[in-house]
Amino acid sequence: MQEFLLILKGDGMDGLAPEELQRLLANYKGWVQELGDQYLAGQRLQSSGALIRDQENILTDGPFLEPKEIIAGYFLIRALDLEAAIAIAQSSPHAPYYQIEVRPLVQPLMH
Amino acid sequence: MNDAADDIARLVDHLFRREAGKLVAILTRIFGSANIELAEDIVQDTLLAALNHWSVGTVPDNPAAWLTQVAKRKAFNELQRRKTAAAHRERQDASAATNSVSLDEIFLEREIPDSQLRMIFTCCHPALSLPSQIALTLKTLCGFGVSEVARALLSSESTINKRLYRAKQKIRRKEIPFSIPSGPMLEERLDAVCLTLYLLFNEGYTSSHRESVIRRELCIEAMRLTRLLLEHFEDYPRLFALIALMCFHAARFEARIDQNGAIVIFEDQNRDLWDQKLIAAGMRYLGQAARGGQLSEYHLEAGIAAEHCLAGSFAMTNWQSVYQQYELLYRLKPNPIIRLNMAIIRGQIDGAAAALPGLAELADDRELQSYFPLPVTQGIFAMKTHDFASAREFFRRAQTLTQSQRELDFLKIKLGECELALAAGQV
Numbered sequence: 001m002q003e004f005l006l007i008l009k010g011d012g013m014d015g016l017a018p019e020e021l022q023r024l025l026a027n028y029k030g031w032v033q034e035l036g037d038q039y040l041a042g043q044r045l046q047s048s049g050a051l052i053r054d055q056e057n058i059l060t061d062g063p064f065l066e067p068k069e070i071i072a073g074y075f076l077i078r079a080l081d082l083e084a085a086i087a088i089a090q091s092s093p094h095a096p097y098y099q100i101e102v103r104p105l106v107q108p109l110m111h
Numbered sequence: 112m113n114d115a116a117d118d119i120a121r122l123v124d125h126l127f128r129r130e131a132g133k134l135v136a137i138l139t140r141i142f143g144s145a146n147i148e149l150a151e152d153i154v155q156d157t158l159l160a161a162l163n164h165w166s167v168g169t170v171p172d173n174p175a176a177w178l179t180q181v182a183k184r185k186a187f188n189e190l191q192r193r194k195t196a197a198a199h200r201e202r203q204d205a206s207a208a209t210n211s212v213s214l215d216e217i218f219l220e221r222e223i224p225d226s227q228l229r230m231i232f233t234c235c236h237p238a239l240s241l242p243s244q245i246a247l248t249l250k251t252l253c254g255f256g257v258s259e260v261a262r263a264l265l266s267s268e269s270t271i272n273k274r275l276y277r278a279k280q281k282i283r284r285k286e287i288p289f290s291i292p293s294g295p296m297l298e299e300r301l302d303a304v305c306l307t308l309y310l311l312f313n314e315g316y317t318s319s320h321r322e323s324v325i326r327r328e329l330c331i332e333a334m335r336l337t338r339l340l341l342e343h344f345e346d347y348p349r350l351f352a353l354i355a356l357m358c359f360h361a362a363r364f365e366a367r368i369d370q371n372g373a374i375v376i377f378e379d380q381n382r383d384l385w386d387q388k389l390i391a392a393g394m395r396y397l398g399q400a401a402r403g404g405q406l407s408e409y410h411l412e413a414g415i416a417a418e419h420c421l422a423g424s425f426a427m428t429n430w431q432s433v434y435q436q437y438e439l440l441y442r443l444k445p446n447p448i449i450r451l452n453m454a455i456i457r458g459q460i461d462g463a464a465a466a467l468p469g470l471a472e473l474a475d476d477r478e479l480q481s482y483f484p485l486p487v488t489q490g491i492f493a494m495k496t497h498d499f500a501s502a503r504e505f506f507r508r509a510q511t512l513t514q515s516q517r518e519l520d521f522l523k524i525k526l527g528e529c530e531l532a533l534a535a536g537q538v
Contacts, residue, residue, distance in 0.1 A: 013159055017256020018127035021158050026119045028166035044163055073163075 003040065003105040004085040006075040011047075011067040012097025027093040035077065035088065044073040072098060118170045127158055130175055131254035134182045136226040139251075140217055141186055144233050144282050144289035147251060153189065157182045183218050190214070227252065227339060229289045232300055235307040236287050243278040244307045245314065246271055253332045263325045264314065301344060305353050305409065308333045308340075312357050330361055351400035352409035358393030359416035362386040374521045376491070378425045390420045411440040430459045447476045455488055463495035483512040490525060499536070503529040 013021070032039055047070055051059040075092070079085035082104060089100045131154050138150035160181055161174070171177040216222060234248040242264075249255040249263065261271045281287075292300040315329025337354045344350055366384035369375050397413050415436045422428040434456045441449045451473055458466030470489050479485050490505035506526050513519060 013162075014155060015257065017259050018131040018158055018254045019125065019259065020256060021162050022122065022125075022127035025122070025162055025165060026116075028162060029118065032166055039167075042163070042167060044159060 001078050001080060002085075004077050004079055004082075004088075005103045005105060006077060006085075006089050006092070007101040007103065008072045008074065008094055008098040009069060009101065010072060010098045011070060012072070012094070016097070024093050031092055034091075038078045038088070040076040040078060042073065042075040045071055047072075068099070118165075121170050121172075122174055125254075126174060127161075128254035130178045131158065132252050133223055133227065134178065135251045135254070136230040137217060137223060138182065138186055139233075139289055140226045140229060141190070141214065144287055147279055147282065149189070151251070153182060153185045157185060179218060183214065187214060224339060224343070225291070228291050228343060231304055231336060231340065232291055233282065233287055233289055235300075235304040236282070237300075237303045238285050238287060239278050239281055241307065241310060243274050243281075245311050246274045247278045248307065248311060248336070249329070249332070250275055252336060259325060263329055298347075301340075301347055301350070304340065305349060308337050309353060309356075309409070311336075312360070316360055327364065330357070330364075333357060334361065346403075348400045348403045348405045349407040349409050351396045352407055352413045355393045355396035355400055356409055356413035356416055358389045358396060359413060359420050362389035362393065362420060368517075372517065373524075374517050377419075382424065385420065393417065393420065406439070406443075408440060408443050411436050411443065415440075428459070430456055434460065447473060447478045448482070450476075451479065451482075451485060451488065458492055463492040467492055467496070481512050483509055483518065486512065487522075487525075490529075494525075494529065494532075497532075499529045499532040503533070 013024075016024075049060075051064040053059065077085065077088055079088055082102065085102050085104070089095065089102050092100070094100065134154045134157065135147070135150045138153055139147050142149050157178055161178055165171075165174075217226070230252050231248070234251060235244050239247065246260055246264065249260045250257070255263065257268050257271050257275070260266075260275075261268045264271070291297075312330050312333035315326045315331075315333065334354065334357050337350065337357060340347075341350050341354060362385050363380065365386070366380040366382070367375055375381075393413070394417065397417055400410055400413065415433050418429050418433050418436070434453065437449060437453045437456065441453065451470070454466050454469040454473060457469060467489065470485070470492065473479055474485060474489070486505040486509040490502045490509065493499070493502035493505060503526060506522050506529065510519065510522050513522075
C-alpha cells in the first residue's frame with residue numbers, strides 16, 4: 001500500500017445547480033464508503049489566499065491563476081499502486097468536473 | 112458507520128434548491144440588491160461545503176439549519192472582510208445595509224418570508240424585461256441553476272447567462288432597492304409581480320415539450336411564490352384569482368398527457384384524472400377573490416377555468432357562461448387569441464359548421480399567422496363537419512408551425528384519421 005494525493009483542479013462544481021449538487025451527494029457518499037479505510041483525508045480549498053512568487057513579491061488578492069488551473073481541493077488516499085489510485089480517482093464523483101492529478105507520496109508507508 | 116442510503120433519505124426532495132432560494136434572498140438583504148451575485152456565490156459555497164461534510168461524515172439531523180448556520184458564518188466573515196477593507200480605505204462601505212438590522216435578526220425564521228418578498232419585488236421590477244424577470248426569478252428565488260433555467264425556458268445557457276448578467280447590471284445601475292414597495296406604488300408593483308408569476312406558470316403549463324418534468328416545476332414554483340404573496344397581501348383580490356386560476360389548470364396536469372406521453376385534447380381528457388383537491392382549493396380561492404368587487408383578467412380566466420372544472424363532462428359545460436366571461440375578458444385585454452377561444456366556444460354552442468367562417472376570418476389576422484392552435488382547431492372542426500380534405504390541409508399547415516415532437520405526433524394521428532376517412536369515402 002502506498003499513499004497518494006489526488007489534486008483537483010478547476011472550478012467544475014461552482015456552476016452546478018443546487019439540485020445537481022444534491023444528486024451528487026449520494027454518489028459522493030457511496031464513493032467514500034466504498035473506499036473505507038483507503039480514504040484518509042480530503043479538503044476543499046478557498047480560491048483566495050496568497051501567492052509568493054519570490055521573497056519580495058507576494059500576491060494576496062487572489063485568485064491568481066486561470067480557473068482551470070486553480071487547485072479546488074485534494075484527497076489523500078491509500079492504494080496498492082498508481083494504477084489502483086488512478087482507478088479510484090476515475091471513479092470519484094468529482095472526475096467529470098475536475099482535472100485530477102494523481103501523485104504518489106514519496107515515503108513508503110511503514111506497516 | 113451510518114448507512115449512506117439512510118443518511119441520504121433524510122434529505123427531502125429539492126432541499127438544496129429550496130434552501131438556496133431562501134438563502135440567496137436572506138443574503139441579498141444583508142449585502143444589498145447590487146450584490147445578488149455575491150449572495151449567490153456564498154450560497155454555492157455553502158452547498159459545496161455541505162456536499163463535502165455530509166459525504167465524508169453524516170448528514171445532520173436538521174440539514175436546512177446546518178446550511179443556514181454555515182451561510183450565516185460565511186456572511187459574517189464577508190462582512191468582517193468588507194469592514195476591514197473599508198477601514199483600510201477610511202470610508203464606510205455603503206452597500207452593506209446592516210447598520211439598522213443585525214445579522215442575527217435577518218437570519219431569524221420569521222424574517223425569511225420578508226426577505227423572499229423583497230426578492231420577488233426586485234426580480235419582478237418593471238425596469239427589467241419580462242424574460243429577464245422570469246429568468247432571474249427562477250435563478251434567485253427558486254434556486255434553479257443556469258442549465259435548469261435554460262432547459263425550463265427552452266433556451267440556451269449562454270442566452271440565459273447574458274440575460275441574468277444584464278438584469279443584475281440593471282439592478283445595480285438603476286439602484287433598484289431591495290425592498291417591499293408601499294403606499295400607492297404597492298398596487299402597481301403587485302400587478303407587475305402577478306403578471307410575471309402568471310407568465311412563469313404559463314411557461315410551464317403550455318408546454319408539450321419533452322422536458323415536461325422541469326417545465327412542470329415552473330408551475331409548482333409559480334404557485335409557491337403566489338401563495339407566499341397571498342399570506343402578506345390579503346387585501347389584494349387578484350392574487351387570490353391568480354392562485355385560483357393556477358389551481359384549476361394544475362388540476363388538469365395529469366389528464367393532458369396520456370401514458371405514451373402524447374397530447375390529449377381537452378375534449379377527450381379523462382376527467383377522473385383531474386385533481387379534485389386542487390379544484391376544491393381553486394374554488395376556495397376564487398371565493399376569496401370575489402371580495403372587493405374587483406374584476407381582473409385573472410378573475411375571468413379563473414372563472415372560465417372553474418366552469419370547465421365543475422362540468423361533469425365536456426358536453427355538460429356551461430358554454431354560455433364561458434362565452435360571456437370571454438367577452439368580458441376580451442374587453443379587458445383585447446387580443447386575437449381570446450377571439451380564437453370565443454370562436455371555438457361558438458362552435459360548441461352553434462355547431463362546428465357555424466364556427467368555421469369565424470375561424471377562417473381569424474386566420475387572416477397577422478398576429479395569428481403562425482399560431483399553431485388555430486389551424487389545429489380548424490382541422491378538428493372541419494373533421495366534425497366531415498370535410499376531411501380541408502381538415503387535412505389545416506393539419507398540414509399546422510405541421511409547419513411547430514417543432515414540438517408531441518405536437519407533430521398528434522398531427523400525424525389526426526392526418527392518419529383524415530386519410531382513412533377519405534379513403535373510406537372513395538370506396
